[in-house]
Amino acid sequence: MLIAGDIGGTKTDLAIYSSKAGPHAPLAQAQFHSADYPSLQAIVKEFLGRVTWRVNAGAFAVAGPVLEGRVKTTNLPWNMEETSVARELGLESVRLLNDLEAVARSIPILDDSDRVTLNQGQPAAKGPIAVIAPGTGLGESFLTWDGARYVAHGSEGGHSDFAPTGERQIRLLQFLLERHDHVGVERVCSGIGVPNIYEFLRDEERISEPREVSKAIATSRDRTKAIIDAGTDPRGASLLCRATVETLSEILASEAGNLALKVLATGGVYIAGGIALHILNELESPRFKRAFKNKGRFEELMGRMPMHVITARAALLGAASFGLEQT
Numbered sequence: 001m002l003i004a005g006d007i008g009g010t011k012t013d014l015a016i017y018s019s020k021a022g023p024h025a026p027l028a029q030a031q032f033h034s035a036d037y038p039s040l041q042a043i044v045k046e047f048l049g050r051v052t053w054r055v056n057a058g059a060f061a062v063a064g065p066v067l068e069g070r071v072k073t074t075n076l077p078w079n080m081e082e083t084s085v086a087r088e089l090g091l092e093s094v095r096l097l098n099d100l101e102a103v104a105r106s107i108p109i110l111d112d113s114d115r116v117t118l119n120q121g122q123p124a125a126k127g128p129i130a131v132i133a134p135g136t137g138l139g140e141s142f143l144t145w146d147g148a149r150y151v152a153h154g155s156e157g158g159h160s161d162f163a164p165t166g167e168r169q170i171r172l173l174q175f176l177l178e179r180h181d182h183v184g185v186e187r188v189c190s191g192i193g194v195p196n197i198y199e200f201l202r203d204e205e206r207i208s209e210p211r212e213v214s215k216a217i218a219t220s221r222d223r224t225k226a227i228i229d230a231g232t233d234p235r236g237a238s239l240l241c242r243a244t245v246e247t248l249s250e251i252l253a254s255e256a257g258n259l260a261l262k263v264l265a266t267g268g269v270y271i272a273g274g275i276a277l278h279i280l281n282e283l284e285s286p287r288f289k290r291a292f293k294n295k296g297r298f299e300e301l302m303g304r305m306p307m308h309v310i311t312a313r314a315a316l317l318g319a320a321s322f323g324l325e326q327t
Contacts, residue, residue: 001027001055002323003048003091006099006315007040007062009075009136010191010222013316014047016055019327023109023320027053039078041088048089058086058094059323061102061315063137065156071096075136075192095326098154100141102318103272103310104131105152107143109321114312115270118283121306127266130259133273133314134252138186138193142263152318157259159184165254165294168205168247175200189251191275194224198244209240217241228278248275249282253291260305261295268306272314283309 004023006013012034015026028051037043040060048055064074069082086094097105107129126145133139138158143150162185164170169188176183176196187193198217201207213230220226231241252271260269269292271283282288293302 001053001057002320002327003044003055003058004316004320004323005040005044005058005060006102006313006319007060007073007076008034008099008315009063009073010034012037012040012043013313014044015316015320016051016053017320017324019324023317023324024111026320034076040080041085044089056092057323057327058089058091059319059326060085060094060096061099061319062096063099063135063139066096066098066154069096071098093326095323097319097322098139098141099315100131100133100139101152101154102316102322103133103139103270103314104129104141104143104154105318105322106310106312106314107131107270108150109317110310110312110314114314115308115310116280116284117306117308118271119289119303119305119307121268122304123268123306124266127268128263129267130256130263130265130269132252132256132259132269132271134190134193134248134275135273136191138184138190138255139273140259142259142265143267144263145267158186158190161185162188162251163254163258165250165291169251171204172197172200172247175204185251185255189248189255191224193251194227194244194248194275197247198223198227198240201240201243201247205243207240207243209238213238213241224275225278228275232279232281245279245282246287249279249285249288250291252276252283253288254294256307257292257295257302260292260302261298265305268308270308270310272310276309277311280309
């Protein structure tokens with residue numbers, strides 16, 4: 001039996017799997033608020049205390065670079081090492097992998113119901129596939145065909161430089177350079193980035209917002225969620241939050257296009273992460289597709305690339321698939 005997990009800066013998803021049922025059919029599943037715990041081990045012990053199945057192996061997708069079986073989480077103060085985690089949890093083995101590598105591993109086994117297609121495109125058989133996921137941070141990965149199957153590759157592309165397009169984004173970069181020595185794209189295209197865009201539009205462009213909305217956001221435990229909820233509210237009460245969501249969407253589209261060009265993603269582009277699902281209507285808009293294709297002489301090529309939003313818990317699915325292959 002396997003315990004698999006998706007360890008994010010905001011939430012941790014855990015589930016138990018059997019080889020017989022496979023990665024699409026967890027036997028038990030639960031979600032935890034990551035920052036409420038001192039370590040992954042504490043969460044896993046609590047979860048295992050709730051179930052009756054005896055597990056012997058673990059596979060965990062972690063938001064951070066995994067090097068030689070070790071990782072320091074990017075948006076949590078946790079350090080993990082495969083051997084010590086296994087020993088503390090009483091498991092025979094534990095494997096750690098980058099969360100976006102796990103998302104990439106899920107793509108070959110996604111069901112049609114696990115994705116929403118934004119652009120049908122003209123997929124090239126066995127062509128490279130790009131993966132981008134705005135969550136607490138921004139994750140990027142890709143897949144290549146090795147002659148027999150797709151191979152997933154992790155990356156830390158979310159920390160590469162923010163490349164603004166248009167006057168507003170240039171001013172956004174200037175605004176953030178006054179606060180940070182380095183402005184990676186994660187600072188404007190993730191859960192971390194949403195409040196940065198919001199504050200820029202509020203302080204520099206003076207976009208209006210009802211006082212009760214501003215107060216609710218300022219006092220919210222999760223400002224990002226509050227801003228996105230207000231920005232996607234069909235009643236449209238907050239012009240400021242709406243502009244924040246639109247700017248976020250345009251930056252996401254542009255960065256997805258950048259990644260697609262870098263790996264020549266003729267096999268498709270997949271967007272994952274909780275933020276993508278919350279702003280799905282915006283991603284389905286012509287504005288998003290225009291920003292994705294806006295690559296000068298390569299606009300026609302960009303239009304041929306299929307583009308999908310993953311609706312499944314892709315990192316958990318990928319971690320489970322990887323873990324079951326190892327057991």
